[in-house]
Amino acid sequence: MIRFSLRCDKEHEFESWFQSGAAYDGLRAAGHVGCPICGSTAVEKALMAPAVRVAREGAAPSLTAPANPLEAAMAELRRQVEENSEYVGMNFVTEARRMHEGEAPERAIHGEARLEEARKLLEDGVPVAPLPFLPARKAN
Structure with missing residues (x-):
């Protein structure tokens, strides 16, 4: 990487x-x-300098701690989405369409979809939006 x-x-x-x-x-x-x-x-x-840390500076920073305000905002968004919606994984397209057509109860969901599938949902009037982060199982 x-x-x-x-x-x-x-x-x-x-x-x-x-x-x-x-x-x-x-x-x-x-x-x-x-x-x-x-x-x-x-x-x-962009021009970048290598990150070099001398040994006496102490422990390495946590890889999970946000490095800047944008990362902190993204982490908070992820926390809110995960706490307030149901992860339906690769069933997202099917479940979103079922809810839109009244075949499943309305609720907040998040999951995964291929770009073509997401475009088709939008073309069909299904209200969906991309999330700016990967599912937790794919984020590593």
Whole structure:
């Protein structure tokens, strides 16, 4: 895994992890790397310095602790979604459609869907929205 500092054409700076440099290049070329602030896919690598920690600075920071206000807000959003909705996994499309058609009780759900499936739900008038994080089982 490699972490890149990135910048969009609107000058928003952010970081993201990729499997490799080649994986980043492929995702960017396909338009799958977007700014989390404005959504722009005109993204470039920003100049970055290596993170070097001297031994006397103490313990390494927790990988689960938010590193900045944006990460803290995303963590809070995730907590709210997970506490206030039912995770239906890969059954999301079926369950959302069933609720929309009155075949299942209305409730807050979250889960996983392929992009084409999510677009079809929207085209059919089913109110859905993407979440800006992966399910907990896929986040590692």
